[in-house]
Amino acid sequence: MGSSAPHHAPDSPWVQVLDTQDMDQHALAQQGWALHYEQLSPGQFKGRIHQVQLPEVTLLREDTSIALRQRGRLDDSVYGFAMALQDSPDLFFNGQRVPAHAIMCGKGDEVDLTTPPHFTLIAVVVERSLLNPLWERMYQKPLAHWLEKQLVLQTTDIKAQNLRDLQLTVLDQASALAHRQHDPQALRQLRDEILMEWLEALPAQVDTSELPNLERRKKLVDRACELMMGHADEPLSILEVCSRVGTSRRKLNYCFQDVLGTTPIKYLRSLRLNSVRRALRQAAPGETIQDIASHWGFWHLSQFAQDYKHLFGELPSDTLRQR
Known part of the structure; x- marks a missing residue:
């Protein structure tokens, strides 16, 4: 420190x-x-x-x-x-x-x-x-x-x-x-x-003509993220997300790449794994890894543990012990 x-x-x-x-x-x-x-x-x-x-x-x-x-x-x-x-x-x-x-x-x-x-x-x-x-x-x-x-x-x-x-x-x-x-x-x-x-x-002249298009793409991405995280325990398919936000799969992927540099599926998985990590650190006595993982839509525990370790460099059990 x-x-x-x-x-x-x-x-x-x-x-x-x-x-x-x-x-x-x-x-x-x-x-x-x-x-x-x-x-x-x-x-x-x-x-x-x-x-x-x-x-x-x-x-x-x-x-x-x-x-x-x-x-x-x-x-x-x-x-x-x-x-x-x-x-x-x-x-x-x-x-x-x-x-x-x-x-x-x-x-x-x-x-x-x-x-x-x-x-x-x-x-x-x-x-x-x-x-x-x-x-x-x-x-x-x-x-x-x-x-x-x-x-x-x-x-x-x-x-x-x-x-x-x-x-x-x-x-x-x-x-x-x-x-x-x-x-x-x-x-x-x-x-x-x-x-x-x-x-x-700063430049002498600033062109803001593209801002409305940029803001529309970002709003679409933010709406999709909010929708996906609102159904964390039963993750929506990308087609369901597209239907609810009113866009095509191709446009949604394009907007995510343009706004965040990644795909909707990859970004959502990262968000859910981050949420699991925070929940493990704040877990109540008796609360299990399986309880927390399933709350965030991870039902296959072996694959979840592998994805978790890949992102954070430690197993979910390691995080739980450190709380």
């Missing part, structure tokens, strides 16, 4: 560096945010959070070892800007595939991020009360309306690399200053320097 943030006055800077081996603990450790993670690729979870809280701005570096879907919210009053430290073809943000050298941005009332294994995210989260006047000073106009959406915006490879280098440098420098609890002017200068770098990396 790394160090966690001490208690400070609301406006005091603080630093958190935390190493985790539990996905749910990792999600909960990101202070002030409500996030929920699902494991999508095989392996044991290992993560690290490096978070620096400055007045009206949070700087973040997050390292994770396995593929995840991260969902939740930051806050209605903040905007987030994020980028992968290493580009990956298997990164999706709010149903949009993220190309190389791209910035993920938008209002913090919704987060939906699907990340590949061995992934590092850098991000800055800024309060509207700071971003709005800064934006007006920089561009002589109000905050862009497209920031209310969740967007993937292209920047240049040079700007992307400069941004990555500066974010890592500022994280270290701000951490050192915050630990010493002095020189607020130096902290503000660092904060403003990194925030300006993020804003200046």
Whole structure:
């Protein structure tokens, strides 16, 4: 375990560096945010959070070892800007595939991020009360309306690399200053320097014409997931799901690949296995693996145990003993 943030006055800077081996603990450790993670690729979870809280701005570096879907919210009053430290073809943000050298941005009332294994995210989260006047000073106009959406915006490879280098440098420098609890002017200068770098990396023109199509595909995927998880003990066939959401099997598969980079069947199996794992960790005395597995639609226990071990690297009985 790394160090966690001490208690400070609301406006005091603080630093958190935390190493985790539990996905749910990792999600909960990101202070002030409500996030929920699902494991999508095989392996044991290992993560690290490096978070620096400055007045009206949070700087973040997050390292994770396995593929995840991260969902939740930051806050209605903040905007987030994020980028992968290493580009990956298997990164999706709010149903949009993220190309190389791209910035993920938008209002913090919704987060939906699907990340590949061995992934590092850098991000800055800024309060509207700071971003709005800064934006007006920089561009002589109000905050862009497209920031209310969740967007993937292209920047240049040079700007992307400069941004990555500066974010890592500022994280270290701000951490050192915050630990010493002095020189607020130096902290503000660092904060403003990194925030300006993020804003200046954004493109001059933003085209949102494709957003309605993207949002429709994502809504279809979300409806299908909700429907499938609502019948966990008796999983619906894909044809039944298609009938209920009003689409063809081909379109459903296309939408899942487009939004999450996987198939409906594979994604649903991962969700159900994640749910079993959480239930095993919270099992009541006398509750059996078979009880929990069947509740989530796993009736063939030998195949279930094999699938479980493949995803999590341990048997269901190992998880139950650790609760």
